[in-house]
Structure formats: C-alpha cells, structure tokens
Amino acid sequence: MTKRVFLVDDDQDIIVQNKLALTAKGFTVEDAGSAKEATEKINKFKPDIIVLDVMMENPRAGLEFAGKLATDPTMPKIPIILLTSDGKNPGWLGEAGFTWARIAKILDKPVTPEKLVETVTAVLGKK
Amino acid sequence: MNTLKLLIVDDDPRMRESCSLVLDGLRITMPWLPDEYALKVLFAGTAEEAKGIIEAGPVDLLLLDQRLPGMQGTDLLAYIVEKELDLQTVMITGNASLDTALNATRNGASEILAKPFTPEELRMSVTKATRFLILQRIAAKLDEERKKTRFEFISVLSHELKSPLAAVTGYLDMLRNRTLGDDMAAYDACVERSLLRLEGMRRLIIDMLDLTRIESGVKVRTIAEHKLADIAADMIDGVRAQAAKRGITISHDLPDVAVKVDRVELEIVFNNLLTNAIKYNKEGGSVTLTGQRIGHALKLQCKDTGIGMTAEETEKLFKEFTRIRNENTKNILGNGLGLSIVKKIVALYDGEVSVASRFGEGSVFTVILPGIIT
Secondary structure: OOOEEEEEOOOHHHHHHHHHHHHHOOOEEEEEOOHHHHHHHHHHHOOOEEEEEOOOOOOOHHHHHHHHHHHOOOOOOOOEEEEEOOOOOOHHHHOOOOOOOOEEEEEEOOOOHHHHHHHHHHHHHHO | OEEEEEEEEOOOHHHHHHHHHHHOOOEEEOOOOOOEEEEEEEEEOOHHHHHHHHHHOOOOEEEEEOOOOOOOHHHHHHHHHHOOOOOEEEEEEOOOOHHHHHHHHHOOOOEEEEOOOOHHHHHHHHHHHHHHHHHHHHHHHHHHHHHHHHHHHHHHHHHHHHHHHHHHHHHHHHHHOOOOOOOHHHHHHHHHHHHHHHHHHHHHHHHHHHHHHHHHOOOOOOEEEEEHHHHHHHHHHHHHHHHHHOOOEEEEEOOOOEEEEEHHHHHHHHHHHHHHHHHOOOOOOEEEEEEEEEOOEEEEEEEEOOOOOOHHHHHOOOOOOOOOOOHHHOOOOOOOOHHHHHHHHHHHOOOEEEEEEEOOOEEEEEEEEOOOEO
C-alpha cells in the first residue's frame, strides 16, 4: 500500500514542489495551509507521516499543532518531520512542557524536494 | 499637562528668587498644538552644582548666568554641547555686546538675555527657548518614526520580492535535477507556478512604482474630461478573460457623465476594485459595477458575490501590504498594495473609499469622488 504524507505549510509553492516530488515517488499526498486546516483534515486523511512547517498563522503554529498531536488522544500517533527557518538550534528545542517523542527529524529551511523525499523515505523505513 | 524642569543657575540668591517668581509654574502653549507645558523651577548656585543636578536627572531648560564663581557659565554650556544633552539654555550676560551674544549662541545657547532685564523679557526668552525645545523634540520623534516606517516598509517589501524568487528557484532546481523524471510534461505545474509568481512580482514592482509616485507627488497629473463609461468599459474589457476563466460575470450600470480626472489614476482605481472582486469571488459568481451622480460627486460601487471578510479583517484592509490570510485566500496571489494605492488616489480627489462586507457572502467597495462631475 502506498504511504500517505500530510504536508502542512502556508507557502503554497513549497506544498506544490514537495507534493510533485513525493507523488512522483509513489506517495499519496494531502496538504493543509495552516495548523487549523491540518486539524480539520488529519483524521479524514489518516496520514502515515506529517511534514510540518513551524511558522504559519502564528510563529509557533506548527509547534502548537505538534503538541496537540502528542497530547490529544483523538489525534493519530505518527512521526513528524518539522521544517523550520529558526536555524540549526531553535530556541524552542529545549522548551519544557513539550512532548518531542514524535518529532522524527527537524530540517532547516530551505529543504529541497529531493532531501524531503529522502527524509520521508528514511523515517518511514525506520518505523 | 506636561511638566518641564527649568534649572536656574546663578550665584546671587535674590536673582534666583526673583526669576523663580516669574518662571515657576509658568504655562507655555504651542501655536497649532493642543499640548500645554508648565515649568518647574530648580536652583543651583554654582556651575558645578548645576552639573551635578543635570547629571542626576533630566533637566529640560537652563537659565544660566554667564559669570559664576569657579566654573563659568560658558564652561557648563560647552559641557552640555559635548554630551549632546537634550536641553535648551537661556544665557544671562552682564553686557549685551554683539560679541558676547554671538559667542554664547555659537556655543549652544538658544537665547541670550542681557542684564538688566524686565520680568516680561525673561518670560519671553524662556518661552521662546521652551518652544524651540519642544519643536526639536517633536522633530526628532517624527524623524525616528519616519525611519522606522521606512525600515518596516523595506523589510516587508524585500520579503515580498524574495518569496517569489525562492519559489521560482525551487522550480528551476527541480527541472535541473530532473526531480520528476525525464518527461517534460511532468514539469508543467512547475512552469505554470513559476510564471504566476513572476507575474505577481512584476505586478508588485508596478504597484510599488505607482505608490511611490503618488506619495512623492512627483508624478505629473493630467486632469481632463473623460467619459466615465469609456474608462469603465476599457477596464472591464481588460479583466474579462480573467473573470471568464472562473465563470464570473461582470455587469455595470454607470451614468452617462463626463468626469474630470487623471485617466490613469481612475484606471488604477477601477482595475484594483475589479481584479479584487474577481480574485476574491467564488466560481460562477458575479461582479457589479455601479455609479451614481450625487451633485458634482461620483459614487462608485463595486459589488461581488465572493468570500467576504469579517469585521476584524475589513478594519486593516487599506494598510500597505495587508493581505487577508485564511483558508479561502491561500491560493490567491496578491501583494497587499492594491487597496492602499486606491486609498491614496482617492485622497488626491479629497474623496473616500470604504468597504462593507459579510463573511462568506461578498463585499461592496464604495468610492466617492467629490467635484469631478461638472
């Protein structure tokens, strides 16, 4: 069965690029442009993995969504790849009260579609 | 009421006392400004003591005797200039020679008061120095705000220009790396998106030029009589293809009048209202452009059956680089300059632009241009 990737990013071009690249490699892809939209779509789409941007409708929208995935029992427990422009050592990395168990990988933007396909493949392979 | 601290520096206690009688609590108003200021007097018998008071807390004004025991008035003045302190000085001199006055002003005093002086002369000099101080502070604040606004504008602008470049670079990289294989057809979406983003960038540059031209006042305006219906018809023709792509119909009902306007300006207004009404519309929706003559004024309305806005969203709509971002607008390209341009153009005619909107139902933009119908 093809693996399902959920792309959550407010940059429409990053969505298009990654969607094209992932689809070409046989993944099934759904996208959302905000954490709010992601919350609405996630349980219907039932992804195997989420690629999640940190800064969307607010600078921490992605982190808040990741937190919700970790703590909300109605949310699927699946690996998350975080995309961030906050640098190699973002300040939120050490924050208390965050459950990082599901963060499989943090990638520093910009991320090429090839790199993303490679990371998604690797994370899913490990599972 | 704002309080300003005035430090009287004189070694003669009677002099300090009599000056204080005139100045303590003196109210000073600014011509054309609502603010009122009251003086609070402090004393120092020597320049050294004055220096200590100035260093300890902010002093706004100085009434400074030139001749003092020990450190002289001019020395204190030199210290103030060197430290670039934000205060104004009225220098009291024993003789009113031109040389003394010139020296003191050259050294940083804003007013010279020659002994003996009347209470009225004292009040006048201090009032003048106070007004000068306040104006300088206002000017400094405005300059600071101007720099900040300019910086903010440039940072948003740079971001808006960098973003399409990053997108197009991303698509070209995919083509170069054959990310999607060797079949060119697989890259159609990359090419389409790239062209779209480049068009957005071109639009942004044109809008920027329009905006700066209007703001700088450099653009030569050519006010002439034109038939309103002609301008509207041209602009509607220009956007018809864009509307047809999404099954949107455009209708209009405009009075048969001639308007005295700069044609390019009115075209920009029409174009922005129409393209917005199309972009933020629903598939198969409609756009209605109506005009009404009210005396010498023209009232234009552009109504759409689009996605509409919440009250909170309409509030910030006419600001530069404001874009309403939500799920409905995420695929709509725009730079957030269009309506601020419309607002600036309408202001050139002493007119008004406003919006009424219902979320999910549509918006009506109203532009009133006074005095353009003869």
